[in-house]
Amino acid sequence: MLFEVVKVQFQCASYVFPPPVSTQEKERAERQALDLDRCSPTALGAADMALFRLLQGLGVQPDLVAGHSYGEYPATCAAGVIALETLAILSEARGRSIIEAAEDDLGTMAAVRADARTIAPVVEPVEGVWTANSGTQADDCLRHQDWGR
Numbered sequence: 001m002l003f004e005v006v007k008v009q010f011q012c013a014s015y016v017f018p019p020p021v022s023t024q025e026k027e028r029a030e031r032q033a034l035d036l037d038r039c040s041p042t043a044l045g046a047a048d049m050a051l052f053r054l055l056q057g058l059g060v061q062p063d064l065v066a067g068h069s070y071g072e073y074p075a076t077c078a079a080g081v082i083a084l085e086t087l088a089i090l091s092e093a094r095g096r097s098i099i100e101a102a103e104d105d106l107g108t109m110a111a112v113r114a115d116a117r118t119i120a121p122v123v124e125p126v127e128g129v130w131t132a133n134s135g136t137q138a139d140d141c142l143r144h145q146d147w148g149r
Helices: 002-018 024-034 042-057 069-078 084-102 117-125
Strands: 108-112 128-130 140-144
Touching: 024 117, 042 069, 069 084, 117 128
Parallel strands: none
Antiparallel strands: 108 140, 128 140
């Protein structure tokens, strides 16, 4: 299990820091590969922890850390609750689980600067679009069944 996680970490690192490419088409393909949910949590976690450690090196010490959605994982690591290795394992597992659960429909979301009461009547007549993540007063998300394909 650990070997597979380390292997994925190295594969994902090649998406974050790819070798130079000769064409725009190859560069576009490499950027799309980073968008895969299998690698994006790993890349985000690595970037989050690198920034956290940079700030620590500069003498910045937080009184608390917090995160939203996936950000809770690196926040837990920054708080010292889980080790960096555990963050890598959980990140890979989260990304893999999302892809496996979604099968062929990874979907897409759009952030909207309005609350659900304002958005709902606008999107209600649009087939396949609905509001999601309505937990805040100022922001909401739209989801469409075909976005991202």
